[in-house]
Amino acid sequence: MAGEKTEKATPKRKQDERKKGNIFQSRDVIAVFSLVIMFYSIKALSPHITNYLSKCIRDFFELAGTMKTISVMDTRQLLLDGLLIFALTALPLLMLSSVLAIVLTGMQTKMLFSGEAMRFKASRISPLQGFKRMFSIRSLVEIIKAILKIVLLGWIVYNNFIKRMVGFPRLLDMSVQEAVVFIGESIMSLVSTTAMVFAFIAAFDYFYQWWDYEKNLRMSKQEIKEEYKQTEGDPQIKGKIKEKQQQMAQKRMMQNVPSADVVIRNPTHYAVAIQYDPEKNRAPVVVAKGADRVALKIIEIAEQHDVVITENRPLARGLYETVDLDREIPDEFYQAVAGVLAFVYNLKKKDLK
Numbered sequence: 001m002a003g004e005k006t007e008k009a010t011p012k013r014k015q016d017e018r019k020k021g022n023i024f025q026s027r028d029v030i031a032v033f034s035l036v037i038m039f040y041s042i043k044a045l046s047p048h049i050t051n052y053l054s055k056c057i058r059d060f061f062e063l064a065g066t067m068k069t070i071s072v073m074d075t076r077q078l079l080l081d082g083l084l085i086f087a088l089t090a091l092p093l094l095m096l097s098s099v100l101a102i103v104l105t106g107m108q109t110k111m112l113f114s115g116e117a118m119r120f121k122a123s124r125i126s127p128l129q130g131f132k133r134m135f136s137i138r139s140l141v142e143i144i145k146a147i148l149k150i151v152l153l154g155w156i157v158y159n160n161f162i163k164r165m166v167g168f169p170r171l172l173d174m175s176v177q178e179a180v181v182f183i184g185e186s187i188m189s190l191v192s193t194t195a196m197v198f199a200f201i202a203a204f205d206y207f208y209q210w211w212d213y214e215k216n217l218r219m220s221k222q223e224i225k226e227e228y229k230q231t232e233g234d235p236q237i238k239g240k241i242k243e244k245q246q247q248m249a250q251k252r253m254m255q256n257v258p259s260a261d262v263v264i265r266n267p268t269h270y271a272v273a274i275q276y277d278p279e280k281n282r283a284p285v286v287v288a289k290g291a292d293r294v295a296l297k298i299i300e301i302a303e304q305h306d307v308v309i310t311e312n313r314p315l316a317r318g319l320y321e322t323v324d325l326d327r328e329i330p331d332e333f334y335q336a337v338a339g340v341l342a343f344v345y346n347l348k349k350k351d352l353k
Contacts, residue, residue, distance in 0.1 A: 007220065012227060014217065023108075025209065026205045040188075046184065170182075260275045262307065264316045268296060273302065
């Protein structure tokens with residue numbers, strides 16, 4: 001059927017959809033990579049965070065035992081100390097999380113920002129459209145993914161707990177630092193296993209999002225034809241534009257005929273107007289040329305403005321076919337054109353006498 005969308009989207013269609021903010025991206029990819037990077041960042045920064053928090057706790061307990069009254073200045077200083085603790089411990093992780101979200105999203109969207117996607121659309125709050133989205137294939141896939149994630153995460157947590165359960169009683173004999181290290185290693189083991197399993201889900205989600213995006217952008221053959229017409233232009237309109245451009249170019253060309261030194265014709269089929277200005281050009285220039293009807297028009301204008309007209313069939317045809325408009329004549333025509341110009345200049349001198 002003509003209206004069936006069986007063809008791949010054209011580059012123009014993809015570009016237009018991109019401008020509207022319609023692109024594909026996998027949120028699972030962002031979630032998995034963010035999870036792994038954030039937890040390993042916490043592991044790398046944990047000695048610094050632990051040491052600083054321990055020092056702050058000791059300092060605050062010392063203050064609690066020594067400070068009997070708290071003034072306004074003390075309150076201000078305590079607030080500044082609290083903000084400093086936040087800046088040195090939590091702020092780097094929060095900034096890293098924000099940068100990760102931007103970078104990972106930008107890698108998929110190529111840093112696209114579209115105001116079109118932020119505009120209000122009635123279809124977003126339409127109950128009918130909402131029901132369609134609820135019972136679509138995309139919704140079914142999302143439900144299956146969510147169930148699969150819950151099942152896998154439960155299985156990973158259960159297996160990790162069983163493996164580590166033997167070491168839990170030993171926490172009673174460990175120091176606080178050893179207990180923190182044990183718990184940290186257990187959490188990182190859980191995160192690593194979860195990340196590896198969820199990476200496969202993220203890869204599946206990425207390719208599914210790409211497939212679904214391409215499927216939704218498919219076009220019918222009629223749409224491709226219409227797009228081609230819009231891109232290349234309707235043949236009739238293009239013909240009219242070309243005709244108009246030719247008319248304008250011809251009009252400009254005819255305006256140059258009165259300033260020509262001579263018009264060489266053959267005798268009515270071809271006409272070439274020549275102008276020579278030694279101060280501007282190294283050789284004579286073809287300022288107008290034409291065949292048949294245009295040639296007759298050039299001759300008519302030349303006669304009206306007393307431009308010398310001479311007949312030279314081979315030279316007229318040679319200049320018409322060889323030399324472009326507003327171009328100097330090539331070397332092979334120098335001698336023939338020089339002879340014509342010499343005749344014209346001699347004729348003008350006689351007229352002046």
